[in-house]
Amino acid sequence: xxxxxxxxxxxxxxxxxxxxxxxxxxxxxxxxxxxxxxxxxxxxxxxxxxxxxxxxxxxxxxxxxxxxxxxxxxxxxxxxxxxxxxxx
Amino acid sequence: xxxxxxxxxxxxxxxxxxxxxxxxxxxxxxxxxxxxxxxxxxxxxxxxxxxxxxxxxxxxxxxxxxxxxxxxxxxxxxxxxxxxxxxxxxxxxxxxxxxxxxxxxxxxxxxxxxxxxxxxxxxxxxxxxxxxxxxxxxxxxxxxxxxxxxxxxxxxxxxxxxxxxxxxxxxxxxxxxxxxxxxxxxxxxxxxxxxxxxxxxxxxxxxxxxxxxxxxxxxxxxxxxxxxxxxxxxxxxxxxxxxxxxxxxxxxxxxxxxxxxxxxxxxxxxxxxxxxxxxxxxxxxxxxxxxxxxxxxxxxxxxxxxxxxxxxxxxxxxxxxxxxxxxxxxxxxxxxxxxxxxxxxxxxxxxxxxxxxxxxxxxxxxxxxxxxxxxxxxxxxxxxxxxxxxxxxxxxxxxxxxxxxxxxxxxxxxxxxxxxxxxxxxxxxxxxxxxxxxxxxxxxxxxxxxxxxxxxxxxxxxxxxxxxxxxxxxxxxxxxxxxxxxxxxxxxxxxxxxxxxxxxxxxxxxxxxxxxxxxxxxxxxxxxxxxxxxxxxxxxxxxxxxxxxxxxxxxxxxxxxxxxxxxxxxxxxxxxxxxxxxxxxxxxxxxxxxxxxxxxxxxx
Numbered sequence: 001x002x003x004x005x006x007x008x009x010x011x012x013x014x015x016x017x018x019x020x021x022x023x024x025x026x027x028x029x030x031x032x033x034x035x036x037x038x039x040x041x042x043x044x045x046x047x048x049x050x051x052x053x054x055x056x057x058x059x060x061x062x063x064x065x066x067x068x069x070x071x072x073x074x075x076x077x078x079x080x081x082x083x084x085x086x087x088x
Numbered sequence: 089x090x091x092x093x094x095x096x097x098x099x100x101x102x103x104x105x106x107x108x109x110x111x112x113x114x115x116x117x118x119x120x121x122x123x124x125x126x127x128x129x130x131x132x133x134x135x136x137x138x139x140x141x142x143x144x145x146x147x148x149x150x151x152x153x154x155x156x157x158x159x160x161x162x163x164x165x166x167x168x169x170x171x172x173x174x175x176x177x178x179x180x181x182x183x184x185x186x187x188x189x190x191x192x193x194x195x196x197x198x199x200x201x202x203x204x205x206x207x208x209x210x211x212x213x214x215x216x217x218x219x220x221x222x223x224x225x226x227x228x229x230x231x232x233x234x235x236x237x238x239x240x241x242x243x244x245x246x247x248x249x250x251x252x253x254x255x256x257x258x259x260x261x262x263x264x265x266x267x268x269x270x271x272x273x274x275x276x277x278x279x280x281x282x283x284x285x286x287x288x289x290x291x292x293x294x295x296x297x298x299x300x301x302x303x304x305x306x307x308x309x310x311x312x313x314x315x316x317x318x319x320x321x322x323x324x325x326x327x328x329x330x331x332x333x334x335x336x337x338x339x340x341x342x343x344x345x346x347x348x349x350x351x352x353x354x355x356x357x358x359x360x361x362x363x364x365x366x367x368x369x370x371x372x373x374x375x376x377x378x379x380x381x382x383x384x385x386x387x388x389x390x391x392x393x394x395x396x397x398x399x400x401x402x403x404x405x406x407x408x409x410x411x412x413x414x415x416x417x418x419x420x421x422x423x424x425x426x427x428x429x430x431x432x433x434x435x436x437x438x439x440x441x442x443x444x445x446x447x448x449x450x451x452x453x454x455x456x457x458x459x460x461x462x463x464x465x466x467x468x469x470x471x472x473x474x475x476x477x478x479x480x481x482x483x484x485x486x487x488x489x490x491x492x493x494x495x496x497x498x499x500x501x502x503x504x505x506x507x508x509x510x511x512x513x514x515x516x517x518x519x520x521x522x523x524x525x526x527x528x529x530x531x532x533x534x535x536x537x538x539x540x541x542x543x544x545x546x547x548x549x550x551x552x553x554x555x556x557x558x559x560x561x562x563x564x565x566x567x568x569x570x571x572x573x574x575x576x577x578x579x580x581x582x583x584x585x586x587x588x589x590x591x592x593x594x595x596x597x598x599x600x601x602x603x604x605x606x607x608x609x610x611x612x613x614x615x616x617x618x619x620x621x622x623x624x625x626x627x628x629x630x631x632x633x634x635x636x637x638x639x640x641x642x643x644x645x646x647x648x649x650x651x652x653x654x655x656x657x658x659x660x661x662x663x664x665x666x667x668x669x670x671x672x673x674x675x676x677x678x679x680x681x682x683x684x685x686x687x688x689x690x691x692x
Binding site: 024027028031034035038056057059060061063064065067068071072075 | 597598600601604605608609612668669670671673674675676680681683684687688
């Protein structure tokens with residue numbers, strides 16, 4: 001590994017702000033995966049459901065998960081851009 | 089009465105002593121300076137209990153050995169087992185740690201305190217300790233005047249250490265001069281009688297000074313100048329160990345049953361250790377000699393041998409008591425039971441926790457959870473749903489509400505007075521007594537916790553408002569209105585179930601997602617119900633009176649839902665350190681939820 005790269009990694013390690021953002025990014029990615037799994041399982045449930053009331057409830061739940069995911073993806077992209085901006 | 093006589097008597101005897109002997113005055117001044125140093129040291133360490141100590145504590149006490157280790161290290165650093173035991177009692181009372189961990193810390197503190205004897209005997213007497221004290225006092229005082237809290241804390245610790253050293257110096261000087269005028273060894277008593285007498289003196293001196301450290305320093309300095317015999321010094325050390333429990337006992341007086349259990353454990357440990365030391369003194373002394381020979385301690389160096397003795401008998405105490413820990417916990421739990429009162433008392437709010445912001449915040453959080461538990465009770469009674477059924481997600485609520493119509497006989501006002509109002513007022517009073525400075529992170533948390541309590545009280549008041557109509561319409565002959573009111577009961581019950589599954593983290597769902605879904609569902613149901621009421625009026629299946637009652641009670645249910653969801657959001661998500669920051673940021677705001685709600689309404 002180039003010395004420059006190694007030094008940069010070392011500097012990042014001591015940069016609390018970068019480390020906090022990295023950690024947040026990881027947490028967010030993991031959460032988004034869980035939300036996606038949840039959305040898929042709710043959609044499968046919806047396909048099986050016959051009762052009108054239950055269908056409405058499930059559709060609403062799916063919309064909440066989807067909106068949370070959209071929000072999360074937006075934050076994640078912003079975080080990635082910020083981190084890449086710092087790196088360059 | 090005794091207290092009124094005691095202080096003047098001490099003043100008079102000390103005054104007489106000062107008049108008779110200037111050396112006695114020097115020794116007493118040394119003790120006073122030493123004790124003042126301990127106070128300063130305590131003030132310094134308290135600055136760092138606003139989060140740092142609690143964070144270390146939560147990581148360092150998750151098993152028995154770690155707890156003991158924490159006790160050893162913290163007491164060695166703070167040089168005060170009393171301070172460690174008092175802080176441990178406050179943590180235990182606030183529910184930050186359990187009794188096992190608490191006892192572990194106390195065991196460790198007893199071993200940690202022995203480092204003091206080593207420091208004094210090995211270092212304090214061998215060098216000119218006052219030379220170190222002077223710069224410490226100067227730098228410490230300078231730091232105390234700084235505005236930064238951490239620097240101030242370091243200043244108090246430094247000045248405290250300076251005073252400790254200065255105190256030791258004066259005690260040493262006093263005893264050195266004393267031996268030229270008066271030989272105290274002529275008062276030494278040999279045999280078992282002497283052992284018991286000096287143990288009692290050690291206990292009394294420690295109770296009066298509230299510091300075993302001070303007694304030990306006094307003993308070691310007197311021993312080094314040959315003013316007391318080695319045997320009597322050992323007895324004084326045993327006495328100091330027993331006497332030191334007084335601080336924990338005083339600290340536990342204002343604490344709950346957990347604090348009292350810990351203070352009792354401290355007393356049992358130190359008493360047993362003391363008795364073992366007295367019973368096996370000759371064997372322990374032989375061991376001291378063996379260890380001293382092995383480590384190269386001079387046979388005549390009684391001060392260092394005293395430090396060895398002090399360490400051995402405390403270590404012995406741990407070895408003896410550790411296997412009996414489970415039995416001790418069981419016994420203490422039987423001895424000190426939680427008080428059952430008609431007017432509910434707080435479980436976690438105690439004077440002993442108020443001085444430490446993080447501990448106090450945790451205490452308020454735990455008490456708010458206690459309040460939530462009572463809120464569930466009152467809702468269960470108000471809706472006439474057995475608590476076990478209300479909390480069981482698998483229970484058949486449709487059937488239960490039909491089998492158990494609401495009765496007017498439940499005195500919700502009385503229940504509110506006894507179980508909610510008293511607790512709520514105690515929480516508010518505690519918060520106002522806690523001296524939080526507003527720049528502290530904990531103040532924000534406290535604000536939200538107070539709001540969560542207020543939300544619960546508001547929700548209960550709304551349940552109260554619904555009582556009359558619930559009792560009237562759940563037994564009505566009009567099946568439509570009966571169904572509507574039973575539907576309201578089921579809706580609240582399901583909300584409580586969902587909040588409980590978020591609290592207990594039993595569900596595999598993501599908590600913040602569940603809260604958002606609950607919010608949206610509450611809005612949707614409110615809109616849907618209003619539409620249904622219009623339909624029912626139009627079809628004339630309910631009377632106008634019924635419709636008005638239903639509309640009002642529907643609004644109450646909506647308020648109950650929103651208040652409880654807000655409470656859940658605060659208590660189980662925003663103020664829950666177990667929930668990640670990422671999850672908190674993904675929660676939807678009111679506008680985002682409204683968009684989803686409107687989108688669905690336009691579809692139907």
